[in-house]
Amino acid sequence: MSSFIKSELDGNVLKITLNRPDKFNSFNREMALALQAALDKAATHSAIRAVYLTGEGKAFSAGQDLAEVVDPNGVGLEKIVTEHYNPIIEKIRNIEKPVICAVNGVAAGAGANIALACDIVIAGNSVAFIQAFSKIGLIPDSGGTFFLPRLIGFGKASALMMLGDKISASDAEKMGMIYKVIEDDKLKEDALTIAKTLANLPTRAIGLTKRLLNQSINNTLEQQLIAEGIEQISASKTYDYNEGVKAFLEKRKPVFKGE
Numbered sequence: 001m002s003s004f005i006k007s008e009l010d011g012n013v014l015k016i017t018l019n020r021p022d023k024f025n026s027f028n029r030e031m032a033l034a035l036q037a038a039l040d041k042a043a044t045h046s047a048i049r050a051v052y053l054t055g056e057g058k059a060f061s062a063g064q065d066l067a068e069v070v071d072p073n074g075v076g077l078e079k080i081v082t083e084h085y086n087p088i089i090e091k092i093r094n095i096e097k098p099v100i101c102a103v104n105g106v107a108a109g110a111g112a113n114i115a116l117a118c119d120i121v122i123a124g125n126s127v128a129f130i131q132a133f134s135k136i137g138l139i140p141d142s143g144g145t146f147f148l149p150r151l152i153g154f155g156k157a158s159a160l161m162m163l164g165d166k167i168s169a170s171d172a173e174k175m176g177m178i179y180k181v182i183e184d185d186k187l188k189e190d191a192l193t194i195a196k197t198l199a200n201l202p203t204r205a206i207g208l209t210k211r212l213l214n215q216s217i218n219n220t221l222e223q224q225l226i227a228e229g230i231e232q233i234s235a236s237k238t239y240d241y242n243e244g245v246k247a248f249l250e251k252r253k254p255v256f257k258g259e
Contacts, residue, residue, distance in 0.1 A: 007038045009047070012048060013199045014038070020056075021056045026065040033084070050100065050196070052195040061110070062109065092117045098119045098206055099118040103121060105126075107127065122182055123181055125181050131144065133161070203259075204259065
């Protein structure tokens with residue numbers, strides 16, 4: 001794997017760290033493909049039951065490395081969107097395991113939207129989120145026009161994307177953009193604790209919950225109720241369901257296996 005992505009297993013949590021701190025973790029092709037590979041690993045290894053994503057250094061990610069975009073010998077903007085960012089977003093949403101993002105510094109452009117695609121987003125108190133695209137004459141990509149209006153509403157999303165305002169972590173929490181703000185010096189430890197908590201919960205049920213949340217975006221109420229019924233039956237056939245019920249009746253703490 002590329003040195004631009006650090007990946008390590010901490011118990012049953014895969015810790016993925018964006019690692020171009022000298023470039024504020026801006027993405028180039030090598031880093032984007034390495035992140036995709038790390039997410040594929042998380043999806044296919046049963047021992048991995050949660051993903052923890054963060055950045056090295058002072059930034060989470062400043063988005064795209066523009067030097068790659070303007071390089072006449074580079075891959076070009078079309079491939080950057082379709083081969084770099086679109087697969088990253090799809091992998092984050094389609095992996096049926098929780099993805100926790102610890103935003104440790106500025107999250108701008110594609111960096112912001114990758115964070116917002118995660119299941120649980122936690123930010124340090126000094127963090128800022130910026131939809132920086134309009135500043136250089138581009139449109140929000142990496143799922144930004146999909147997720148941000150659903151998180152904070154159409155009107156607010158329109159303003160942030162068109163104006164490119166810098167939004168503090170505190171304001172992002174208040175408007176529902178992220179889950180929680182944590183003191184900078186406690187961010188990574190506390191976020192990892194949340195990831196480990198999720199990794200020890202019933203992984204299949206969490207994965208099915210994520211599947212249903214994805215489906216709910218386009219389903220009618222009737223369709224969603226039917227989908228819930230189908231997935232509830234699936235969940236009831238897992239080891240963890242039987243363990244959870246048994247532990248409840250025996251008045252003890254359940255030991256889930258993610259099966």
